[in-house]
Amino acid sequence: MKFYMPVSYYLEENCIKNHKKEILECGKKPLIVTGKHSSKLNGSLYDLISILEDYVLFDQVNENPTVNLCEKGARMGLEQKVDYVIGLGGGSSMDAAKAIALLIKNPDENKDCFYQKKELSHLDVICIPTTCGTGSEVTSKAVLSRPELHEKGSISHDIWPKYAFVDETYLTSASDSLIVSTAVDALAHLIESHLNKNKNSFSLMCTTYGLSLFKEMKEELIHKEFNYKKLMMTSSIAGLAIAQTGTSIPHAMSYDLTNYFHISHGLACGYYLVSFVEVVMKKSQEGKEILSLLGFSDFDEFRNWMESLIGKPGLNQKEFLIELMNQKKAKWSTACVNITKEDICFIVHSSL
Amino acid sequence: MKFYMPVSYYLEENCIKNHKKEILECGKKPLIVTGKHSSKLNGSLYDLISILEDYVLFDQVNENPTVNLCEKGARMGLEQKVDYVIGLGGGSSMDAAKAIALLIKNPDENKDCFYQKKELSHLDVICIPTTCGTGSEVTSKAVLSRPELHEKGSISHDIWPKYAFVDETYLTSASDSLIVSTAVDALAHLIESHLNKNKNSFSLMCTTYGLSLFKEMKEELIHKEFNYKKLMMTSSIAGLAIAQTGTSIPHAMSYDLTNYFHISHGLACGYYLVSFVEVVMKKSQEGKEILSLLGFSDFDEFRNWMESLIGKPGLNQKEFLIELMNQKKAKWSTACVNITKEDICFIVHSSL
Numbered sequence: 002m003k004f005y006m007p008v009s010y011y012l013e014e015n016c017i018k019n020h021k022k023e024i025l026e027c028g029k030k031p032l033i034v035t036g037k038h039s040s041k042l043n044g045s046l047y048d049l050i051s052i053l054e055d056y057v058l059f060d061q062v063n064e065n066p067t068v069n070l071c072e073k074g075a076r077m078g079l080e081q082k083v084d085y086v087i088g089l090g091g092g093s094s095m096d097a098a099k100a101i102a103l104l105i106k107n108p109d110e111n112k113d114c115f116y117q118k119k120e121l122s123h124l125d126v127i128c129i130p131t132t133c134g135t136g137s138e139v140t141s142k143a144v145l146s147r148p149e150l151h152e153k154g155s156i157s158h159d160i161w162p163k164y165a166f167v168d169e170t171y172l173t174s175a176s177d178s179l180i181v182s183t184a185v186d187a188l189a190h191l192i193e194s195h196l197n198k199n200k201n202s203f204s205l206m207c208t209t210y211g212l213s214l215f216k217e218m219k220e221e222l223i224h225k226e227f228n229y230k231k232l233m234m235t236s237s238i239a240g241l242a243i244a245q246t247g248t249s250i251p252h253a254m255s256y257d258l259t260n261y262f263h264i265s266h267g268l269a270c271g272y273y274l275v276s277f278v279e280v281v282m283k284k285s286q287e288g289k290e291i292l293s294l295l296g297f298s299d300f301d302e303f304r305n306w307m308e309s310l311i312g313k314p315g316l317n318q319k320e321f322l323i324e325l326m327n328q329k330k331a332k333w334s335t336a337c338v339n340i341t342k343e344d345i346c347f348i349v350h351s352s353l
Numbered sequence: 354m355k356f357y358m359p360v361s362y363y364l365e366e367n368c369i370k371n372h373k374k375e376i377l378e379c380g381k382k383p384l385i386v387t388g389k390h391s392s393k394l395n396g397s398l399y400d401l402i403s404i405l406e407d408y409v410l411f412d413q414v415n416e417n418p419t420v421n422l423c424e425k426g427a428r429m430g431l432e433q434k435v436d437y438v439i440g441l442g443g444g445s446s447m448d449a450a451k452a453i454a455l456l457i458k459n460p461d462e463n464k465d466c467f468y469q470k471k472e473l474s475h476l477d478v479i480c481i482p483t484t485c486g487t488g489s490e491v492t493s494k495a496v497l498s499r500p501e502l503h504e505k506g507s508i509s510h511d512i513w514p515k516y517a518f519v520d521e522t523y524l525t526s527a528s529d530s531l532i533v534s535t536a537v538d539a540l541a542h543l544i545e546s547h548l549n550k551n552k553n554s555f556s557l558m559c560t561t562y563g564l565s566l567f568k569e570m571k572e573e574l575i576h577k578e579f580n581y582k583k584l585m586m587t588s589s590i591a592g593l594a595i596a597q598t599g600t601s602i603p604h605a606m607s608y609d610l611t612n613y614f615h616i617s618h619g620l621a622c623g624y625y626l627v628s629f630v631e632v633v634m635k636k637s638q639e640g641k642e643i644l645s646l647l648g649f650s651d652f653d654e655f656r657n658w659m660e661s662l663i664g665k666p667g668l669n670q671k672e673f674l675i676e677l678m679n680q681k682k683a684k685w686s687t688a689c690v691n692i693t694k695e696d697i698c699f700i701v702h703s704s705l
Contacts, residue, residue: 002363002364002365002586005360005361006358006359007359009355009357010357011354011355013354202562202566202590203590205562206562207558209562210557214554234354234554238558
């Protein structure tokens with residue numbers, strides 16, 4: 002049984018300003034890795050820039066960042082001689098920041114190194130999440146896309162942020178749909194960790210607590226009444242859980258929905274989540290624990306709640322999606338029960 | 354709200370042998386800091402030595418290690434040119450190892466530096482606990498004694514172990530009384546963190562889970578039927594909790610019982626624990642949470658359980674102990690409720 006999570010994590014209002022000292026001690030000139038819009042709209046970019054003496058801005062991160070984009074960010078960082086990297090935004094910005102910090106520190110490498118097993122160091126990374134789903138601020142993973150291969154998955158290197166600075170006020174300007182889809186991603190992390198073959202006492206401590214926090218928020222999410230601090234906290238605790246166990250079937254299946262049908266990550270996970278729990282319930286008591294921890298009296302209540310929250314995608318290409326999942330059988334063994342071809346068929350058919 | 358716990362933590366049978374690679378990568382020659390007997394009796398010292406190519410043994414740690422003892426250990430380490438330190442045993446050995454690692458790295462300093470506020474680095478420390486109470490393997494604290502001042506308290510420096518290797522089998526050769534007294538120390542960590550003014554969602558996650566683990570063991574402890582792995586796990590989770598919040602009144606009061614009356618640390622905390630919960634219960638709902646999480650139906654059941662487990666010390670010097678506690682009022686504010694002079698009197702009179 003292992004536990005490791007070396008990030009210095011802070012969650013508080015005015016987090017960036019409160020920790021100016023720690024940020025400035027990381028180096029002289031950071032590369033800020035962020036998206037085009039949201040960090041400007043929610044004020045986080047302004048808060049960050051206002052405490053920095055010097056910086057370089059790479060604000061080209063979009064949903065599902067590619068390995069090519071990370072190469073581009075690293076070139077900018079190298080040219081401008083930055084000495085640390087700040088990922089500001091959702092999971093895309095933070096994951097891109099991790100990969101860019103790796104490439105800048107290893108200028109002789111290119112994007113090929115991302116999925117190679119070799120020991121490489123990286124620049125210090127600071128993560129500042131402004132959505133409530135990824136948990137990337139407390140994990141060492143960086144999920145990137147390779148569109149030409151229709152592949153999406155974490156790079157092979159463990160890149161732990163040095164600091165995570167979380168300020169729930171940035172969430173107040175996010176759209177309802179973004180908050181819901183990222184919250185569903187956090188729920189997927191909690192459920193997939195709780196029903197994971199790699200679970201241990203530490204991960205169960207996180208998932209038990211995180212699911213109990215989610216229980217208190219599940220009706221509020223339907224009515225778009227958000228407890229921003231609790232959403233941020235739950236997302237980070239879910240991240241702590243997957244940092245120990247990894248994710249499982251719904252995440253593995255979600256990547257195909259995103260790669261081929263451009264469905265956002267949180268929703269893609271959410272669509273598969275209920276049927277995955279149903280499959281586990283048929284084989285183990287552990288599935289029922291999820292319902293109990295989330296405060297659902299039976300399975301139908303869970304399914305109805307999820308459909309009220311995110312609907313159904315209405316996709317027809319089911320056999321295609323089943324075939325894609327059949328090609329990644331290594332992922333099947335991440336669940337706490339034995340998953341068969343019939344289970345995958347069932348999940349696809351009842352979810353889409 | 355902050356969370357930080359950078360230790361690589363492992364809990365498994367054959368833990369030392371399984372992680373030979375990580376241990377050897379820490380350096381060429383460790384100083385092993387341990388007690389005179391127990392690490393020889395439980396086999397842990399043999400397991401450790403058998404994987405090391407070179408080492409220096411400092412096996413002079415006793416209960417309540419002093420600053421002088423740590424100076425002596427550091428001198429041995431410096432003379433023999435060790436390059437990392439392994440604390441093997443209970444909290445005394447691990448805490449002494451941390452302090453010794455600080456002094457060896459700073460040869461111009463002496464014991465005076467322990468309680469000074471200055472930035473000092475330290476040699477890498479590995480902790481291998483063989484009792485189930487201290488949690489020192491997952492905290493940055495090192496509690497040392499200064500007998501000439503009748504003082505006992507953590508040094509001012511944060512010394513995080515690089516690794517914690519926990520193997521529950523070493524506990525099987527410990528005496529029943531040692532297991533009980535260290536388990537009561539772990540319970541004190543859980544309760545004092547849960548009822549701490551510094552508590553946050555992370556520490557509450559640990560204490561809620563840790564107290565639920567303790568609930569499952571409380572009758573077994575009375576009957577001396579031990580689940581060694583769960584005891585070790587609970588102790589580490591309790592350590593994780595106090596790493597975030599620190600301890601509170603029972604620990605602060607316990608040091609006087611240990612310094613003046615030579616009562617072992619776990620028992621000294623345990624004697625004060627029940628009345629401390631009683632005081633909090635009078636002022637806040639949070640006290641009752643403790644009973645509920647531990648599965649006691651009322652307060653009397655909690656008190657009777659504790660008395661069955663550890664008895665009462667039967668000390669008469671109550672006014673003296675109250676006066677000592679009156680001299681450390683800074684400690685009073687560590688509790689989640691306002692603690693008065695009358696509360697301290699009540700705790701002393703009803704506990705001893």
